[in-house]
Amino acid sequence: MREGLIPTVLGTAVTATGVALRGKSRYKTAATAAIGFGLAHVVLGAIDLVEHRNQKWG
Template sequence: MREGMIPAVLGTVVTASSAAFLGSRYKIAATGILGFGLAHIVLGTIDLFEHR
C-alpha cells in the first residue's frame, strides 16, 4: 500500500462523519473534528505525491 493512503482515507471517513453532525447541537465539536479530517486528507495527499 502506498505511503499516505491510510491518512487520506482516514481523513475522508472522519470528514464525512463529522459533516453529518454539523446540523446537530454539537456544531462546534463537529467543526473541530472536520478540521482534523481535512488536515489528514491534505497531509495524506502530500505524502502520496511526495513518494511517487
C-alpha cells in the same frame, strides 16, 4: 500499501462524520473540529502520496 493512503482515507471518513454531525445544533463545535482534523489528514496524506509517487518500493 502506498504511504499516505491510510491518513487520506481516515481523514475522508472523519470529515464525512463531521459534516454529518454539523446538522445537529448540539454538536456544532465538535463537528467543526472533526471537519478540521479530517481535512488536515486528507491534506497531509495527499502530500505523502504525491511526494512518494515516483519512488519504487524496495
